[in-house]
Amino acid sequence: MLFTREKLEEIEDKNLAPYALRSKNSRGRLYPEDEAPYRTRFQRDRDRILHTTAFRRLEYKTQVFINYEGDYYRTRLTHTLEVAQIGRSIAVALGANEVLTEAICLAHDLGHPPFGHSGEVTLASLMKDHGGFDHNKQSLRIVTELENRYPEFPGLNLSWELLEGIVKHETEYDIADASNFNPELRGHLEAQIANVADELTYTAHDLDDGLRSGMITPEMLSGIALWEIITESVGWQGNILEEKSRHQIIRRLIGMEVTDIVQNTDLRLRESMVRSVEELQRLPYNVVTFSDEMRRRNRELKDFLYNNLYRHWRVMRMSVKAERIIRDLFEAYRTTPSILPRHVLDLTQKRGLERTICDYIAGMTDRFATEEHQKIFDPMRLP
Structure with missing residues (x-):
């Protein structure tokens, strides 16, 4: 059987939740184009992001550790790929559009400058009298203006829904400015999934890299609730953390957090009784979120990472x-x-x-x- 774009759109219609975005209902692109015969709009968006120069450069941009400090630490690219994988998993479980979620995840850090958060803070300071700098806005500039790959239009000419997902990307450290994308509406389901996938991912892999580097030791984590719960659940105890045990602990952490997000979001969706994309976006709260208990545990772990990794003298x-x-x-x-x-x-x-x-x-x-x-x-x- 040949799976044409129309067939793929039928599958979306059949399998997605009523409040998930469907590619056939997209508001389209700024510059009209003929549709691809064997890809949906959102598949085409995702593929265009993957082929950008900005995406390839993420391989040599800092997450926490500078690239030359070791081959095993996360870069901005590996972080992005991990976010995309976790985002897809959550999207499938919730009946969201997996491809759109993946595309937002792949694009969310395109605008990051070199040297991670330090680079962004420095550029923001230098540009404060010249329009400012923010990596979310820079991501939008990249896909709408700076990537010149087509003779017919500037940028990538992505769908409106993907641009909205980029603009409404928010985490604890990223605040969205959606002035041109229905600011009265929250991010759609797929954008909200990308947000929590980003937050979950950097917390888990920063802990992993911190332990690998030796800047964080198991003794330092004693008393941190999530650490205690996870190490007990995998049966690890002691002071020497071998590589396999570290992998097992990080896997369990990600698994617990994904399960918490999926179950809590499913509960909130049922309670809200939303039946469309717009109803979901008009809710006074984000539906995709951790439970209150997990949020408190994450807060404790984040504070620990801030004080012991991000503020470490080497960093x-x-x-x-x-x-x-x-x-x-x-x-x-x-x-x-x-x-x-x-x-x-x-x-x-x-x-x-x-x-x-x-x-x-x-x-x-x-x-x-x-x-x-x-x-x-x-x-x-x-x-």
């Missing part, structure tokens, strides 16, 4: 280096624009000097930014 030292690299590059480019590559300099007439510099730096990988800094400021390095 803080790299943050200081990152801030200096980005500030030095920004000021050098602004003071002497002629040192910018010609294709970048040519954009300043349209975008303005500071925004062009910001876009250029935000697109850099950790490695490229470090090498560029050395080329400009190390007199022994060739340009």
Whole structure:
């Protein structure tokens, strides 16, 4: 049997919950295009994201640990892939559109600059008088303007629903600005799933990487409720945490949290009695969320990670280096624009000097930014 786009849309209609988004009901794209014969709109969106330069660059952008600190730590790319996997699992369990959820997850960090949170804070400070910087907004700029891959239109010409999902991406550290995407409506079900998948993923894998690095030890976690529950459930005790045991603990943590999200969200959906996408978006609360008990346990673990990993002297030292690299590059480019590559300099007439510099730096990988800094400021390095 040949599965045409129409057939795939029929399968969506049959299998998805009434409050899930269907690709055939999409509000479409800004620039009209013929539909693909064997892919839905949302499948096409997902594929376009995967083929972007911005997506490939995530491989060499920091999550917590700088890329050259080790091959086993998460990068912004592996984080994104893990978010997508967890997002798909939650979407399938809740009857949401799995493909749209995956596409939002894959796009949610495209706008992150080099050096993780430190890079974003530094760029935001440098751009405070020039329109600001926020990685959510930068993700939207990338897919609507900066990725030039088609002669017919700028950006990727993604569907309205995917753009809405990117714009309404929110976690504890990311606040959405949805002024152009029905700000009175909450994110749709698939966007809400992407949000919690992101939060769940970075908490679990930051704990994993912290334990692997030795910055966090099992003794330090003693008394943390989630840690105690999980280690007891897998039968681990002691002070030496072997690799297999660490993997088992992190798997159990993710499994417990996904189960909590799915069960609690299912309960909230039933209680709300919503029967359409718009009804769900008009609720005064997000339906996709942890239970109150799990939220309290997560809060305790997040506070621990903040104080013991994100504020660890090794991470803080790299943050200081990152801030200096980005500030030095920004000021050098602004003071002497002629040192910018010609294709970048040519954009300043349209975008303005500071925004062009910001876009250029935000697109850099950790490695490229470090090498560029050395080329400009190390007199022994060739340009």
